[in-house]
Structures are given as structure tokens and as C-alpha cells.
Amino acid sequence: MTSPLTLIPRPDDARPLDPSVDHGIQAIVTGASTAETCTTDLAAGPWDFDVRPGYGPGSSMGDVIPTGAPRQGELPAPYRVATEADLHDRIRRAKEALGDRVVVLGHFYQREEVVVHADYVGDSFQLAGAAQAHPEAETIVFCGVHFMAETADLLSRPEQAVVLPNLAAGCSMADMASIDDVEDCWEQLAEVYGDLDTPDADGLLPVIPVTYMNSSAAIKGFVGRHGGIVCTSSNARTVLEWAFARGRRVLFFPDQHLGRNTAKAMGVPLDRMPMWNPRRPWGGTDEQTLADAQVVLWHGFCSVHRRFTVGQIDKARSEHPDVRVIVHPECPMEVVDAADESGSTDYIRKAIAAATTPTTFAIGTEINLVQRLAAEYPQHRIFCLDPVVCPCSTMYRIHPGYLAWVLEELVAGRTPNRITVSADVSAPARVALDRMLAARP
Known part of the structure; x- marks a missing residue:
């Protein structure tokens, strides 16, 4: 189980480091932060975009979504207007009521406000394994994107239900x-x-x-x-x-x-x-x-990974001569060649965890994971190569409001947004x- 969201002080300036990308975007929109985001639309609730086709605001918004892609129905109003604290409370109570009947899986790229409620956090491969490892659960709530929920359905028992909190959470690459x-x-x-x-x-x-x-x-x-x-x-x-x-x-x-x-x-x-x-x-x-x-x-x-450039790596090396640059292998070849290392999200996590002395890391992967790692390992300086805050637009469609809704529906005996793969x-x-x-x- 992940621990509740905490603010971990940085040793260099003693200021709290908040792993929440959403909090950072809200601060940008209100003028409380001078950082830059790829679109201020990210500050809105994803339900504002569910009624129209597209991947939503963020890294994938320029990609053309296929005709017939899954669409999410309207989220009931109480979940749209609830505060973060209220949603946190509702999710916690619903999970307590469901007990072992439900397991919540959260991808590394999920927003922090969702990850704090996940029973397991990992990449798509690790979470598929977690789904397989819990045959006792009646329902698997997969906080990720559509192909991940499909994979969980393929690997879980036939009688288990796999639920995707927001059907609009697809993947432009897939x-x-x-x-x-x-x-x-x-x-x-x-x-x-x-x-x-x-x-x-x-x-x-x-x-x-x-x-x-x-x-x-x-x-x-x-x-x-x-x-x-x-x-x-x-x-x-x-x-x-x-x-x-x-x-x-x-x-x-x-x-x-x-x-x-x-x-x-x-x-x-x-x-x-x-x-x-x-x-x-x-x-x-x-x-x-x-x-x-x-x-x-x-x-x-x-x-997301196409946003990273050799110029960003050059800038990081200029400003931090001792920097260790690690990028995901989904980055373009010239970016991987210019980096010190490349590897999966799990590789990146393990590399940072294994560093025994304070190190400056410039990371080329999705911002939610980078900020979470920076908060988890305050002895290091960890930052995203791309200075523009631009999370994966489809992962960002999973909001605590949707998680609270599906969990409370399960408590009431209903199973919304079930993902099933046909036998053929x-x-x-x-x-x-x-x-x-x-x-x-």
C-alpha cells in the first residue's frame, strides 16, 4: 500500500516539495508559480472534456483520436464539485467498506491524488502481474489507460471484473x-x-x-x-x-x-x-x-517522450556539470544517444534508489513520476528534462472524482465501466x- 501524500522538505532550501502535478498546475494558473505549463486547460476537471472526442489537454492533445474511441458518460455532479479532501475521504471510506473484494492499481504516471489510494503502483507490466496475483478480489480498479485495463482482463480470472474509472483514458500511441x-x-x-x-x-x-x-x-x-x-x-x-x-x-x-x-x-x-x-x-x-x-x-x-530533446540535455549539463541523465527508451534515438542511460520507468526508479551519495538527476519521462521521485528521495536533486509541465493527457483523465464514483458504485452493488475482451x-x-x-x- 502507498502512504498518504506527504510534503518532504528539500535539504538544500528547506522548502516543502509537493509531488502533486495538479497542485503545481493550479499554482501556475492562479499566478502563484512562475513555472510554465503546455496548456492551462489542465487545471480544469477532465469531465469538461469527456463530452467531446479527443485525448484531452496535455501531451497528446495534438494527436487525432480514432472514430469510435470509448467515451465517458457524464460524471455525477457531487463528484465534480467535491473538494480534494472530500474525495479523499469518500475514496478511503469506500475502500474500507469493500475490503479485499477490490484491489486498486495505479500506474506510475497517474496523478498523485490517485496514486495515494492505490494498493499497488507500477508500470503496465508490473500492474498486470499484480492483477494476476489477486484472484480473491472481485473487482480490479485499474487507474491507468484502456490497453492496461484490457491486459488486466486478459490475465485475471474470468469472474473478476476490471474497471477503468474513466473510459476516455485511452493511449494515443496504442x-x-x-x-x-x-x-x-x-x-x-x-x-x-x-x-x-x-x-x-x-x-x-x-x-x-x-x-x-x-x-x-x-x-x-x-x-x-x-x-x-x-x-x-x-x-x-x-x-x-x-x-x-x-x-x-x-x-x-x-x-x-x-x-x-x-x-x-x-x-x-x-x-x-x-x-x-x-x-x-x-x-x-x-x-x-x-x-x-x-x-x-x-x-x-x-x-510524452517525444517532447524530450538533445537541447534539453545540453542545457541540463551546462547548468549541472555533474548531472546524471536518464531517459526512457520511448524517447527519440538522438535523445537516448545523448543521455547517460536509458531504461524503463522501473529502471529509472531503481537507479535513483540505488544512488548512495547525493546526486543530480535529469529525467526524461512523464512528469508525475519525476515529481514523485523528487519527493521520495529528497537527498538528491531530481528534475524533469522538459521544463514545461505537461503530463500524459490520457493518464490525467483519471481524476479522484472518477475513482470515488466507481468505488461508491461498487459499494452499492453496481459495476460501472467494466472492460472486457472478447473470447476470439x-x-x-x-x-x-x-x-x-x-x-x-
Whole structure:
């Protein structure tokens, strides 16, 4: 269980450090802070944006949301007007009433006011494991985004319900690889490589599909049907090694940067990693390039991690000559190359926890996690490479008001916002996920 939100004094100036990104944004909007945010709309409640299509204000607001993306109904008024303290109280009381019948999972990128109520906090892979580890719970409340709740449904018991507090909490990266586009790509690759499901004389398939955890259940099902596997940012290299042992090449989606950074570190030349853009004929490439490819990268990306730049790293080094720069592998290649280290959110947390002497860290990942780490480890100076406060717009759609609402609905015997994966998708998707779980670094 996480502890309630606390204000931890910094040793260098004795001022309290508040891990709440929302508090910081509210201070910017009221003029109490001179910091900068990417949009002052972040200060509003997410319910103001649920009635219209889009990812909401923040890092992903420039991305185009697919037609038919889940929409959230209107949150009842009492939850919209309640104070932070009132919502905290209602959530606490509802959790006490539900006891072991519910487990609340919170992603690292969630706002602090939600994370303080989570029974387990982690990345999507760790939280999927936490869902699997609690067969006694009747309901899993997943404070994350849609693909994460789908994965929890795939890995939990059939009778368990998985609830997403706000159905509008999607993922723009996951949406960049739709099942229709991936199947079209697969058909076109068959024109170049031949029968994709038949191994050659060496027992290798022409191409192995690999999808990042940040993808829909439908994509995971596609991968499972075609001999492929799911990867995480923690085991991407191990998964690529698994795939190369079984195929001539890899189709990697939806995040081009994780695929490129991982394959490059394994020695795959950049000219053998063409990009497949589903909006262009033949993916924007040609048959000969595809024939020579070792990794075909999908034209997808994380809007949060695309904000980080080499210029930000240069500035951090100029202002803090002893700085240790760690970035997430979803960042562009030039940013990963310029950093001291790159790794998953869990890698970043462990690196900071393992530092035995006071250290200055510049971190290239989502701001909610960075500020939480800065508050948790006050002996270090920890700051986000991007000085503009701009959280993941879709994670930010999970507000304490929604968490209070779904928990009180569960207390009343109702199950709102249940996420279910159809049987035709779930069976092959579980195959791909089981392969992922076995691919330990």
C-alpha cells in the first residue's frame, strides 16, 4: 500500500516539495508559480472534456483520436464539485467498506491524488502481474489507460471484473496501430516475403510480429495468432532475441523509438530498419528495402517522450556539470544517444534508489513520476528534462472524482465501466502475453 501524500522538505532550501502535478498546475494558473505549463486547460476537471472526442489537454492533445474511441458518460455532479479532501475521504471510506473484494492499481504516471489510494503502483507490466496475483478480489480498479485495463482482463480470472474509472483514458500511441492497419500491412508484407506462416529450410519464419505492451488487445491477439510476442520496455531486447531466433526479421509496433533504440543497441544497422507508415502506399518504403530489412518499424510514438530533446540535455549539463541523465527508451534515438542511460520507468526508479551519495538527476519521462521521485528521495536533486509541465493527457483523465464514483458504485452493488475482451481475441492474446512473461531479461 502507498502512504498518504506527504510534503518532504528539500535539504538544500528547506522548502516543502509537493509531488502533486495538479497542485503545481493550479499554482501556475492562479499566478502563484512562475513555472510554465503546455496548456492551462489542465487545471480544469477532465469531465469538461469527456463530452467531446479527443485525448484531452496535455501531451497528446495534438494527436487525432480514432472514430469510435470509448467515451465517458457524464460524471455525477457531487463528484465534480467535491473538494480534494472530500474525495479523499469518500475514496478511503469506500475502500474500507469493500475490503479485499477490490484491489486498486495505479500506474506510475497517474496523478498523485490517485496514486495515494492505490494498493499497488507500477508500470503496465508490473500492474498486470499484480492483477494476476489477486484472484480473491472481485473487482480490479485499474487507474491507468484502456490497453492496461484490457491486459488486466486478459490475465485475471474470468469472474473478476476490471474497471477503468474513466473510459476516455485511452493511449494515443496504442491507437496509432489499429488492427485494420496492421492486417493491411501484414497482407502487403506477404507479397514481398511469401507465406508468412510457413518457415523456410532453416526453420525460420519470414517475419515475427512483436507488439509493445502499449497496444490494444486486438493487436495482442493478432500477434498471438501469427507466432509473435508482446514486449515491455524492460524486456524488449530479450524479446527481440527471442524473435530473431524464430524469424528472419521483425515487424515491431506501435512505438518506433523503442524498437529502433533496442535494435540499434543489438547491432542492427539503421539502414536495415525501415519505417512502415500505414498512411502511405507500401508503408512509404519499397520492396527491396523491405527484403533487406531486419526490423520493420511502425510509424508510432509516445507524445510524452517525444517532447524530450538533445537541447534539453545540453542545457541540463551546462547548468549541472555533474548531472546524471536518464531517459526512457520511448524517447527519440538522438535523445537516448545523448543521455547517460536509458531504461524503463522501473529502471529509472531503481537507479535513483540505488544512488548512495547525493546526486543530480535529469529525467526524461512523464512528469508525475519525476515529481514523485523528487519527493521520495529528497537527498538528491531530481528534475524533469522538459521544463514545461505537461503530463500524459490520457493518464490525467483519471481524476479522484472518477475513482470515488466507481468505488461508491461498487459499494452499492453496481459495476460501472467494466472492460472486457472478447473470447476470439483473448485466447491468442494470452498466448502472446504468456510468451512475454516467459521472456525475462
